[in-house]
Amino acid sequence: MTAALLTCSLTWPRPPLAATPREADIAKAAAQRISFSGPQTRALWQPRLERLGEVALAIELEMVRRKRIPAAVLWTGHDGIGALTERARSIGLDAKPIKASLGYAADWPLEASIDDPKRLLDYAFLIGAAPLDASIAEPAADGLEQAAIRFGYPPCCAKSWADYLRQGGSDPLARLLARGHKTAVPAYVALAVLGLGPIRHGPCAADCSATRDQSRAFLNLGRELGFAEEMSWLDEIADWPVVASLVNGIAEVTTAAFRCTWLSDEDTSPRHGTAATRPAKRVGAAAATVKSADSADILTELGVGFEAAGFENPFAMRSRFSTVVWEQTAALRRAASAVHVGCGDGLLLELISQTKPRLRLYGTEQDAAAAGASRRRLGASLPVLSGPSIEALAALSRLAPDGIDLAFVDPERLDCREALAAVRAIARSVIVIGTDRSLHRHKDMDTLAVTMGLALLPGRAGRVSAALSAPSGRPH
Amino acid sequence: MTVEVRPLGDKCNIKCRYCYQEGIRTAGNVPTRYDLDAIIATLDKLAEPFSLFGGEIMLTRRSDLERLMQLGFDRYGGVGMQTNGTLIEERDIELFRKYHVRIGISIDGPGPLNDARWAGNLPATRRATARIEAAIETLCREGMPPNVIVTLNRMNAAPDRLNVLCAWIGFLGGIGVRKLRLHLLEQDETEAGEGLALTAQENLVALRRLKRFEQELPSVQFDIFAEMAAMLGGDDAQTSCVFHACDPYATRAVVGVESDGRLGNCGRTNKDGVTHMRAGREAFERQLSLYRTPQADGGCQGCRFFLACKGNCPGTAIGGDWRMRSIDCPVWFGLFEDIETELLANGETAISRSERRSDLEAKMIAAWSIGDNPTLHSLIKQAGTP
Numbered sequence: 033m034t035a036a037l038l039t040c041s042l043t044w045p046r047p048p049l050a051a052t053p054r055e056a057d058i059a060k061a062a063a064q065r066i067s068f069s070g071p072q073t074r075a076l077w078q079p080r081l082e083r084l085g086e087v088a089l090a091i092e093l094e095m096v097r098r099k100r101i102p103a104a105v106l107w108t109g110h111d112g113i114g115a116l117t118e119r120a121r122s123i124g125l126d127a128k129p130i131k132a133s134l135g136y137a138a139d140w141p142l143e144a145s146i147d148d149p150k151r152l153l154d155y156a157f158l159i160g161a162a163p164l165d166a167s168i169a170e171p172a173a174d175g176l177e178q179a180a181i182r183f184g185y186p187p188c189c190a191k192s193w194a195d196y197l198r199q200g201g202s203d204p205l206a207r208l209l210a211r212g213h214k215t216a217v218p219a220y221v222a223l224a225v226l227g228l229g230p231i232r233h234g235p236c237a238a239d240c241s242a243t244r245d246q247s248r249a250f251l252n253l254g255r256e257l258g259f260a261e262e263m264s265w266l267d268e269i270a271d272w273p274v275v276a277s278l279v280n281g282i283a284e285v286t287t288a289a290f291r292c293t294w295l296s297d298e299d300t301s302p303r304h305g306t307a308a309t310r311p312a313k314r315v316g317a318a319a320a321t322v323k324s325a326d327s328a329d330i331l332t333e334l335g336v337g338f339e340a341a342g343f344e345n346p347f348a349m350r351s352r353f354s355t356v357v358w359e360q361t362a363a364l365r366r367a368a369s370a371v372h373v374g375c376g377d378g379l380l381l382e383l384i385s386q387t388k389p390r391l392r393l394y395g396t397e398q399d400a401a402a403a404g405a406s407r408r409r410l411g412a413s414l415p416v417l418s419g420p421s422i423e424a425l426a427a428l429s430r431l432a433p434d435g436i437d438l439a440f441v442d443p444e445r446l447d448c449r450e451a452l453a454a455v456r457a458i459a460r461s462v463i464v465i466g467t468d469r470s471l472h473r474h475k476d477m478d479t480l481a482v483t484m485g486l487a488l489l490p491g492r493a494g495r496v497s498a499a500l501s502a503p504s505g506r507p508h
Numbered sequence: 509m510t511v512e513v514r515p516l517g518d519k520c521n522i523k524c525r526y527c528y529q530e531g532i533r534t535a536g537n538v539p540t541r542y543d544l545d546a547i548i549a550t551l552d553k554l555a556e557p558f559s560l561f562g563g564e565i566m567l568t569r570r571s572d573l574e575r576l577m578q579l580g581f582d583r584y585g586g587v588g589m590q591t592n593g594t595l596i597e598e599r600d601i602e603l604f605r606k607y608h609v610r611i612g613i614s615i616d617g618p619g620p621l622n623d624a625r626w627a628g629n630l631p632a633t634r635r636a637t638a639r640i641e642a643a644i645e646t647l648c649r650e651g652m653p654p655n656v657i658v659t660l661n662r663m664n665a666a667p668d669r670l671n672v673l674c675a676w677i678g679f680l681g682g683i684g685v686r687k688l689r690l691h692l693l694e695q696d697e698t699e700a701g702e703g704l705a706l707t708a709q710e711n712l713v714a715l716r717r718l719k720r721f722e723q724e725l726p727s728v729q730f731d732i733f734a735e736m737a738a739m740l741g742g743d744d745a746q747t748s749c750v751f752h753a754c755d756p757y758a759t760r761a762v763v764g765v766e767s768d769g770r771l772g773n774c775g776r777t778n779k780d781g782v783t784h785m786r787a788g789r790e791a792f793e794r795q796l797s798l799y800r801t802p803q804a805d806g807g808c809q810g811c812r813f814f815l816a817c818k819g820n821c822p823g824t825a826i827g828g829d830w831r832m833r834s835i836d837c838p839v840w841f842g843l844f845e846d847i848e849t850e851l852l853a854n855g856e857t858a859i860s861r862s863e864r865r866s867d868l869e870a871k872m873i874a875a876w877s878i879g880d881n882p883t884l885h886s887l888i889k890q891a892g893t894p
Contacts, residue, residue, distance in 0.1 A: 061791070064787070064788050064789035064791075065757055065787045065788075065789060065791060066787060066788065067757045067758075067773075067784040067785055067786065067787040068784065068785045069782045069783075069784055069785070070782075070783075070785065071768060071770050071785070074785060134878055135878070136789065136791075136878055136879040137878050137879045137880040138789055138790065138879050279806075279829055279831040279832065280797045280798070280801040280805060280806060280807055280831050280832065281797045281800070281801070282793045282794070282797050282831045284831070286780070290784075291757075291784060292787075293757060293791075293793060294793070295793050295796065295797070330620060330621070330668075330669060330672055331672065333619060333620050334618060334619050334620070334672070335619075344682075345675070345679055347618055347675065347676050347679035348679060348682075348683075350618050350619055350638075350641065351618065351641045351642070351644070351645045351679070351683070352645065353638075354637075354638035354639070354641040354642040354645070355641070355642040355645045355646055357638060357642065358638070358639060358642030358643070358646065359598070359642075359646075361597075383634075383635075383638050385631075386631045386632075386634050386635040386638065387635055387638070389631065495646060495649045495650075496645070496649075
């Protein structure tokens with residue numbers, strides 16, 4: 033096999049061929065559209081498929097040489113014509129061009145130009161013993177069946193193919209993949225489209241026994257010619273599970289190793305095709321959540337009392353509290369208990385509990401309605417202490433006599449100067465929260481702290497929250 | 509072309525119910541390790557700006573992630589990154605700044621509006637959502653506002669929630685978010701997106717509401733509406749992949765660089781759980797077929813918006829079969845009609861109403877037939893004014 037011959041491809045099926053197929057060269061189209069399922073399968077099968085292409089050509093030409101078929105039809109680009117004709121001559125055969133078709137743009141030589149269109153075309157050549165009569169490959173409609181038989185079609189397939197050609201068809205597989213066709217198409221039939229054998233004709237049915245016989249004859253000749261290993265690959269392919277379908281004139285064959293597709297004939301059968309096979313998805317949990325969320329008042333769930341809490345809207349409050357939790361992740365990880373002083377509707381505490389469910393949490397809230405909302409959000413197991421800050425904090429110190437690890441507080445919401453001192457007395461660490469109100473007024477956490485006479489832990493100021501330093505921190 | 513680097517393929521820390529990658533994960537086809545040198549070697553060959561993608565890209569070891577960020581910064585002045593935002597930590601903010609990382613975050617709304625982006629159970633889902641909200645606010649405060657992707661579904665855009673969604677988008681605009689991409693939920697065969705999908709009518713209502721809302725927003729832009737107008741105007745230079753002639757065997761808009769450095773396709777059409785490799789040749793069977801297939805059979809025959817829409821994304825095709833047109837056709841058709849009406853009312857041209865439409869279609873079909881995919885703009889330029 034010369035390198036130049038690799039640029040040509042054996043047609044599939046053998047002649048007779050349709051005058052105006054949707055793909056001029058189905059075998060080439062399908063081969064170029066192979067998409068491997070992974071790098072290992074590609075590493076294994078890409079070179080094998082290329083080798084099988086060379087071997088199929090060698091076997092086909094040998095069949096011509098032995099006069100089992102009158103000729104073979106090959107496609108090549110302009111630059112491959114010389115090598116193709118030379119190769120034919122070297123085995124005592126003649127090569128005769130029978131048609132040309134505009135090739136794929138991606139295959140055009142870089143230097144090709146529209147001014148020199150011959151280099152943009154693909155050429156079909158008939159290879160056979162001289163003298164070659166081009167009409168043997170494309171006979172008149174009434175000679176199609178006899179022509180097919182001459183090209184090795186079993187009689188049943190020759191009749192079927194001739195009928196299909198007369199109906200305007202061009203792809204033998206289209207009939208087998210059509211929606212109305214009930215018999216599953218085996219791999220060795222579906223992958224015949226690649227032009228690699230062992231089926232070289234258009235079969236009349238997926239389970240045609242004469243076609244199976246032809247397939248065996250191809251394999252036997254291959255082995256006789258010394259291609260035992262290659263024929264074993266074809267044997268292997270024949271047993272692959274395969275999914276093949278035709279939808280809206282596009283055929284697709286999927287195996288475990290690769291999938292490929294090509295423009296086929298329209299499916300004229302009435303019902304719709306089978307959609308791609310898809311793994312089952314989880315369904316149970318999804319339905320449950322749709323229900324629970326739909327039953328809630330969405331705005332309440334997002335957060336209420338945002339104005340009192342110092343925010344412009346519920347989204348700002350939720351976003352800010354989420355950011356506070358995010359910024360204080362490390363502190364929360366170390367803590368065993370936490371309190372939100374002035375907890376409003378309990379949103380921050382809820383977000384904290386979602387981050388660290390085992391944390392002992394408390395809330396204090398001066399406004400009775402907000403405290404009620406907080407209890408509804410958080411449930412009975414999380415104490416929300418209502419009343420003025422000092423009283424609520426005193427109650428908290430009785431509830432948690434060993435103190436609280438973390439206290440979250442907006443100093444602007446404390447109702448008296450002593451409240452922050454009370455917070456500091458009960459909490460080992462105090463996190464100051466920046467609300468829209470306070471950050472608009474003070475710009476950042478550092479300025480907020482300085483303005484309020486608070487000292488922050490050095491280097492610990494976050495964007496929207498900060499830890500107070502231990503020794504001082506009195507309200508301004 | 510977008511080059512998406514995917515060291516861990518489709519591996520993700522959450523499991524959004526509507527995620528188009530779920531098929532791959534269900535089939536167990538996610539890599540557990542990656543070869544960073546092979547990935548970088550492929551990026552060297554491609555020599556294109558790239559984005560960090562997943563699955564969830566933040567599952568990648570930070571030192572490796574930094575190496576990729578640095579590569580993008582050194583070669584192209586920055587790198588894109590699409591993340592669910594749940595794994596962003598304080599230390600990452602400096603990396604993003606240092607390497608000019610352009611962040612895109614996927615979130616469908618605050619709190620319960622984001623419940624479709626499921627993290628295993630409800631508390632975990634809400635925790636994840638809170639972390640995303642925190643990441644968005646933090647990035648905005650750091651002067652690196654992320655682009656946001658919102659997928660419309662029953663949890664965030666059902667009729668009784670649409671106003672809440674709009675108000676939240678207004679809030680995002682207020683804190684600095686400038687670009688927001690709207691996605692329709694990718695429906696699958698399992699009970700219409702497991703109960704999450706809006707009906708076509710609901711989707712259309714939601715998008716029309718959002719389109720009107722865009723006019724009220726001083727700073728946030730939903731790219732989808734401007735892109736549809738551009739497509740109708742014949743200007744497809746900057747529009748996103750769903751309006752182009754996508755070949756699912758060799759996606760042009762998206763090239764994935766997978767865990768071992770191999771090239772992959774956009775994963776939206778991987779319905780059988782396999783990440784297929786790129787085919788050797790790009791082709792346009794889908795568009796050729798859709799153009800001639802009657803609409804009753806899943807095609808686009810006779811649709812005046814075909815040049816602008818092209819059947820839309822094959823990943824959203826009817827029945828999950830890329831050979832059919834998008835299941836969202838009624839939504840796109842309705843929006844194209846709205847935008848067409850607006851263009852004509854403003855005295856502008858729309859190719860859908862142009863006398864040259866059939867000529868342009870013929871030229872495009874001829875080009876696709878030989879494997880070429882010219883821009884609409886170039887065809888219009890050749891042919892003169894539409």
